[in-house]
Amino acid sequence: MPELPEVETIARELKKSVLGKKITEVCVHVPVVIRQPSVEQFKKGLTGSTIKNILRKAKVLILELSNGKALTIHLKMTGQLVYPGNGKTSRVSFRLSDGKYLDFFDQRLFADLRLLDDWRQLPFIQGLGPEPFDITAERFLEMLSKKKAKIKPLIMDQTFISGVGNLYAAEALFRARIDPQRSGLSLSDKEAVLLLKETQATLREAIVHKGSSVDNYVQLTGLPGGYAKYHKVYDREGKPCIMCKTPIKRTVLGGRGTYFCPKCQK
DNA sequence: AATGGGACCTGCGCGC
DNA sequence: TGCGCGCAGGTCCCAT
Numbered sequence: 001m002p003e004l005p006e007v008e009t010i011a012r013e014l015k016k017s018v019l020g021k022k023i024t025e026v027c028v029h030v031p032v033v034i035r036q037p038s039v040e041q042f043k044k045g046l047t048g049s050t051i052k053n054i055l056r057k058a059k060v061l062i063l064e065l066s067n068g069k070a071l072t073i074h075l076k077m078t079g080q081l082v083y084p085g086n087g088k089t090s091r092v093s094f095r096l097s098d099g100k101y102l103d104f105f106d107q108r109l110f111a112d113l114r115l116l117d118d119w120r121q122l123p124f125i126q127g128l129g130p131e132p133f134d135i136t137a138e139r140f141l142e143m144l145s146k147k148k149a150k151i152k153p154l155i156m157d158q159t160f161i162s163g164v165g166n167l168y169a170a171e172a173l174f175r176a177r178i179d180p181q182r183s184g185l186s187l188s189d190k191e192a193v194l195l196l197k198e199t200q201a202t203l204r205e206a207i208v209h210k211g212s213s214v215d216n217y218v219q220l221t222g223l224p225g226g227y228a229k230y231h232k233v234y235d236r237e238g239k240p241c242i243m244c245k246t247p248i249k250r251t252v253l254g255g256r257g258t259y260f261c262p263k264c265q266k
Numbered sequence: 267a268a269t270g271g272g273a274c275c276t277g278c279g280c281g282c
Numbered sequence: 283t284g285c286g287c288g289c290a291g292g293t294c295c296c297a298t
Binding site for chain 1: 268269270271272273275276277
């Protein structure tokens, strides 16, 4: 499931391979993923425009175009972008001025593609909290001090902090040795600062390894990311904790599978 | 007001 | 064997 490191990986690769190219043709094989505007307007607005800039905001990819509009892509759980693709088996294909295809795939059709006049006005983006990299220790303490919600759902709340999903929330909490069920305001200052630091470090390391391919995620090249082998708790139910050998447990928290070490995380 | 659960989807893995 | 069910999770939406 693409979270900040996976989307960052794709954004960096897009900058290297499609920046400056013109979109010469758009084929929408599965219209449902185009959320805004109509498919016809989407195709018309993209065709003939050049990709001027590529940005990432939390888990959202933004391709700014020469006509002033922007293509936003949220991959949700199973979205993939592949370049160069075959232009045929995808949900949506963008033919570029180099004759190659930028292909969008999505097994479960949850993804969200939009063509917007001003991406900054997209409500989801307006509602995003700061990314972990942009938060100081002092600010994080202040943010947590009012929050009685459970810490794991809290750090996955995109309006609280943005970019962290289920996988990296579990990994960061393990590394900070914090029980996912603790409430935000129950964390000591020392624990909170450690959690922020470990969240940042986990995301950075995952970016270095080009993301975690546990589900459908692939890099732009179609190759898997390399971070999954470094996971300490995620998807490791019953396996020994790397620190203490206690079997990793799985519970459900906020409706999501939650992996943790019952001995190390207090 | 904050929290929880269902909806949106499809493919895979499991159990009978 | 083959089928049907549950599960995976990002976000929205509604109910409590």
